[in-house]
Amino acid sequence: MxxxxxxxxxxxxxxxxxxxxxxxxxxxxxxxxxxxxxxxxxxxxxxxxxxxxxxxxxxxxxxxxxxxxxxxxxxxxxxxxxxxxxxxxxxxxxxxxxxxxxxxxxxxxxxxxxxxxxxxxxILQQQLSDEIHSLEKTKSHLEQLSIKDGLTGVYNRRFFDSQFEIQYKIACRNSEALTLIMIDVDDFKSFNDIYGHQAGDEALIGVANGLSKSFQRGSDFVARYGGEEFVILSSGMTMDQSSVYVNSLCQRVRDLRIAHSSSRTGYLTISIGFSVHQFTPTNTSNLLLAQADKALYLAKERGRNQCVGF
CATH class of the missing domain: 3.30.450.20 (PAS domain)
Known part of the structure; x- marks a missing residue:
């Protein structure tokens, strides 16, 4: 050339x-x-x-x-x-x-x-990267909103329902104990009536934070079950260990010292019903849930501020 x-x-x-x-x-x-x-x-x-x-x-x-x-x-x-x-x-x-x-x-x-x-x-690549990062953050935020309770920040009922069956099957497969703990904030309606809904929201946040700090294992979690009710799913505990654990939860909430003038203790308390999974052919996740719910009913019937387990 x-x-x-x-x-x-x-x-x-x-x-x-x-x-x-x-x-x-x-x-x-x-x-x-x-x-x-x-x-x-x-x-x-x-x-x-x-x-x-x-x-x-x-x-x-x-x-x-x-x-x-x-x-x-x-x-x-x-x-x-x-x-x-x-x-x-x-x-x-x-x-x-x-x-x-x-x-x-x-x-x-x-x-x-x-x-x-x-x-x-x-510059275009940087803008696209920033937009992708922003979209990923938005996606992550939306995903969190779909599984987290908007008020307390703990998991919501939807997440619990989806995880309950999964954790139950894992516990069955590993022949591992599974404890279901149902929690109700005592006399919460009267608390709202006396102190107002803003104070009620703050009290629920305080209770949720206290419960969140009590987990025994990384797989344990707390969820807001509805209104003033919470639920905790915990694995690997015997009946005696579960009893000690749930009593510590009651004491943890008492230690928050949230004033409640209509409570017999003068402070906000919780009632707890719990059930420990027993590995028999007739037991199901629904039975575990029903037993915990029944135990919670008995705890409230017996005067609240206490724990009952099956």
């Missing part, structure tokens, strides 16, 4: 083209085309006989520069995107590819660099 055609192609290219001399110290530029001059604002005279690192200015903390240095040291091709700076100080994103040119002996005599201003592309 005619050398003049190649020269014209280089000079008319829309991409910046540079050639550096690998046989000289610091690999200085020996040629830049007009597109490079327009892209950077530096003239041919200002650009040659110096290393092209001047395009990064003081912005040297770019991991991609190590990729370039490694490629030059090993006579290899590389493609990177760098933050470069024009003569007027404005930053642009430069997609740089460098390729080695070998002499007759096979040694790398020069590197040819192709420079593309990809600022618009990088």
């Amino acid at each position: 005619d050398i003049e055609i190649l020269k014209q192609a280089v000079m008319d290219s829309r991409d910046g083209i540079t050639i550096s001399d690998n046989c000289r110290d610091d690999n200085p530029l020996i040629f830049v085309n007009p597109a490079f001059e327009r892209m950077t604002g530096y003239s041919l005279e200002e650009s040659i006989n110096i290393n092209c690192r001047y395009l990064q200015g003081d912005d040297r903390e770019q991991p991609e520069l190590e990729v370039v240095h490694h490629a030059i040291a090993n006579g290899e091709y590389c493609l990177v995107v760098l933050r470069n700076y024009r003569k007027d100080g404005t930053m642009f994103w430069n997609e740089l590819s460098i390729s080695p040119i070998h002499d007759e002996a096979g040694a790398v005599s020069n590197f040819i660099g192709i420079q593309k201003d990809v600022t618009s592309r990088v």
